[in-house]
Structure formats: structure tokens, C-alpha cells
Amino acid sequence: MDRRTLVLLLNSLWIVYVSGYVPLTLTDCGSTANRLLNIQGNTVDYPIEIPGHVKARGTVDILHDVQPDRYTLNVTVEKWIVFNYFTLPCVSNVGSCSYDVCDLLGKFEGRGGCPWQLVESNFPCMCPFSNATHTLQPLPFYIPEVQGIWSWIAFGDFRVTGTLYDNVLSEIVNCYQLEFTVQRKPIVIEDFWGWW
Ligand SMILES: *[C@@H]1O[C@H](CO)[C@@H](O)[C@H](O)[C@H]1NC(C)=O
Numbered sequence: 001m002d003r004r005t006l007v008l009l010l011n012s013l014w015i016v017y018v019s020g021y022v023p024l025t026l027t028d029c030g031s032t033a034n035r036l037l038n039i040q041g042n043t044v045d046y047p048i049e050i051p052g053h054v055k056a057r058g059t060v061d062i063l064h065d066v067q068p069d070r071y072t073l074n075v076t077v078e079k080w081i082v083f084n085y086f087t088l089p090c091v092s093n094v095g096s097c098s099y100d101v102c103d104l105l106g107k108f109e110g111r112g113g114c115p116w117q118l119v120e121s122n123f124p125c126m127c128p129f130s131n132a133t134h135t136l137q138p139l140p141f142y143i144p145e146v147q148g149i150w151s152w153i154a155f156g157d158f159r160v161t162g163t164l165y166d167n168v169l170s171e172i173v174n175c176y177q178l179e180f181t182v183q184r185k186p187i188v189i190e191d192f193w194g195w196w
């Protein structure tokens with residue numbers, strides 16, 4: 001196979017690869033009279049491309065006051081591999097993990113405070129906070145390049161389920177499921193030729 005054929009072949013494989021993605025969907029998977037949140041949202045640009053900026057807009061309606069030690073967030077991250085969803089483990093607090101909501105927000109403190117995108121949108125980054133409706137402005141969050149083994153995990157179709165458990169009421173008060181596709185930022189053809 002000569003070089004030109006190889007390039008054409010790689011390009012056509014690339015097009016097949018980048019053209020398939022699942023629509024972005026946010027599903028409410030919980031129903032209780034004691035729900036804590038109502039979330040509505042969407043990303044501005046889709047599918048999500050890495051490296052790149054993701055802009056999301058939405059509203060988060062917090063229906064009750066949030067006190068420390070009260071809420072536990074369980075996250076399940078599943079990735080579609082060939083024919084089925086597989087659950088990714090929890091590694092260094094990333095993946096399918098369990099968090100105390102206030103501890104999670106508290107991590108911002110050690111990293112230079114609340115991200116500016118959340119500050120601009122008046123999102124609370126520290127517990128306790130009161131019930132209120134917050135509107136997320138469509139500001140860009142940068143997602144950096146992923147390398148090594150992570151690049152195998154980072155691209156593809158994902159399903160993330162978050163359940164919120166109320167330790168006082170001893171019940172799940174919220175469940176949301178998000179399905180989305182993450183793509184590698186497409187390579188411009190001129191750059192591609194430049195590799196040879
Ligand atoms: C949350 O996850 C932890 C650890 O995986 C598990 O022990 C716990 O039962 C889960 N809680 C709920 C409410 O699903």
C-alpha cells in the first residue's frame with residue numbers, strides 16, 4: 001500500500017469514526033416528593049470534543065437548604081464498548097464513586113476557590129447554602145488533552161448516572177442520567193498531510 005492510499009484509508013476510517021454519536025440526553029430517573037433538585041440543561045456545542053471547551057447552559061433549582069453531612073452523591077460512569085455499557089471503576093476519585101456533597105464542593109477551596117464560571121453564575125461552592133434557583137451561563141469549561149491509557153477511555157459514548165441520597169430522610173431524593181459522546185477534536189486535513 002502506498003502512502004497516498006494509506007492516507008485516504010485513514011481519512012475514510014476517521015469520517016466513519018467521527019460521524020457516529022449518541023444524542024445528548026438528560027433523563028430524570030427518580031421520583032419522590034422529597035426531591036432536592038430540578039436540573040434542566042444542555043450543552044451549546046455538541047458532540048463534546050477533546051481537547052476543547054465545553055459550554056453548558058441550564059438551570060438548577062435547589063428546593064431545600066443544603067447542610068453538611070446530609071447528602072451523598074453516588075456516580076456511576078458507564079462506557080459503551082462494542083455492544084454493551086460497562087461500568088468504569090472509581091480511580092483517584094474519578095469514575096464511579098461515592099461522594100459527600102459538601103466535601104466535594106469543599107475541594108474547590110484547596111484549588112484556588114470556586115471556578116469562575118460558577119462564580120459568574122452565582123452557584124454556591126460552599127456548604128451550607130439555602131434553597132434558590134441558579135442559572136448557569138454558557139461559559140466555557142476547558143477540557144485538556146488526555147494521554148496514554150486515558151485516551152482509550154476518554155473517547156466514545158458514555159452514560160453517567162448520579163443519585164443523591166438524603167442521610168436524614170434515608171432515601172434517594174434525586175436521580176439523573178446523562179448520555180453523551182466525547183470525540184477527539186478532528187484533525188484539519190492540512191495538518192494531517194503535514195505528518196508525512
Ligand atoms: C452508593 O455507593 C456506595 C459505594 O459504592 C454503596 O455502598 C451505597 O450503597 C450506594 N448508595 C446508594 C444510595 O445507592
Ligand SMILES: *[C@@H]1O[C@H](CO)[C@@H](O)[C@H](O)[C@H]1NC(C)=O
Binds near residue numbers: 063131132133
Ligand atoms: C425557599 O423555601 C422557602 C420555604 O419553602 C420558600 O418560602 C421560598 O420561596 C424558597 N425560596 C426560593 C428562592 O426558592
